[in-house]
Amino acid sequence: MASNFIRTGKKIVAIGRNYVAHAKELGNKPPKEPFFFLKPTSSFLPSAGKVEIPRGIVAHHEVELGIVIGKTARDIPASQANAFIAGYTLAVDMTARNLQDKVRKAGLPWSAAKGFDTFTPVGGWIPKENITDPHNLRLSLAINGFTKQDGSTGDMIFKIPQLIEHVSSIMTLEEGDLLLTGAPSGVGPVVSGDHVTCALRDASGKELMKLEFDA
């Protein structure tokens, strides 16, 4: 069941640089076509858990809207993508930024930098029918009460149907797979002792999901 994606899902496909201001804050140009990387499902951390930051790692938060796939399919046209969404979640794509910088320069894979255990804090399940417009949501993240990220999913460069079309043209999406749609600007370090709170709100300000964790 897609609602049980944290336990049964097989892959996490995470889109990079899907908000202009975030691409720029890391010194990158906004991409001309979507790109993605894989995170292992062993990196999931349910809400109220503790992110483990390995020694020597600078761990950055990236709060993102997650799309949970409801039906296994490939080569999904953008025009039909909505039918393959089962629900939504709120997640943080924790990133070992210093390691990512190093592997990027060397042309090496991002998998370790993105894949440490506990590096994907994730909220629960939001059934699709609870969200009228996934491109009109507010994503925010605060550390110890200070807001660090606060963006609108309307600012995605590539919208959800295009993302599903792109990824499924390369790899079959399966029931329970999670698609992370990229982070708004404001990413930065989480350090030991921090308390992190994230929220997903609709246009009226109503909280749809909360996610919190310690480090």
Place this chain on the structure above:
Amino acid sequence: MASNFIRTGKKIVAIGRNYVAHAKELGNKPPKEPFFFLKPTSSFLPSAGKVEIPRGIVAHHEVELGIVIGKTARDIPASQANAFIAGYTLAVDMTARNLQDKVRKAGLPWSAAKGFDTFTPVGGWIPKENITDPHNLRLSLAINGFTKQDGSTGDMIFKIPQLIEHVSSIMTLEEGDLLLTGAPSGVGPVVSGDHVTCALRDASGKELMKLEFDA
């Protein structure tokens, strides 16, 4: 069950440049420490299947020994790694080489270049007890009857216990996960119409597993 890893496994962790001659043939230095990337399990292709080569993609074969994890664990010391192996398989890490070259230069993830549907042809299940020494096996791959790769697993730069220690220091390995241990030299293109046959043999020349596919 680990023997059912093709259907139940959650991740494929693939080691890069683990044979000196292969690192060099692609113009890379042998690595000082192991590195890996993730392939999605949606890329599995059971033996006798057909690899799909997307338009514009130069697809290279990399025949590799696969290790199937038998028990979920993290931070496995090399000295205890053997206890976490359930069995072995023979697999091909198909690689979109032209796309990989492009993303390497741009510092982008390898996930698409390694993750197309059908890009992990895989043999069946070899119970651990059938292989006395996994570092004394012969890995070969032929296209239309002409041998392209023929190497010994004894030439791995980082041995299996070190690989398990390294990967599990970053991400939990789960029952049914597949670890690909890198390719001996001789990698090259597979084109439409090719018939590819791979074999895994022990030191006496006895065939332990066969894997074949068309393109």
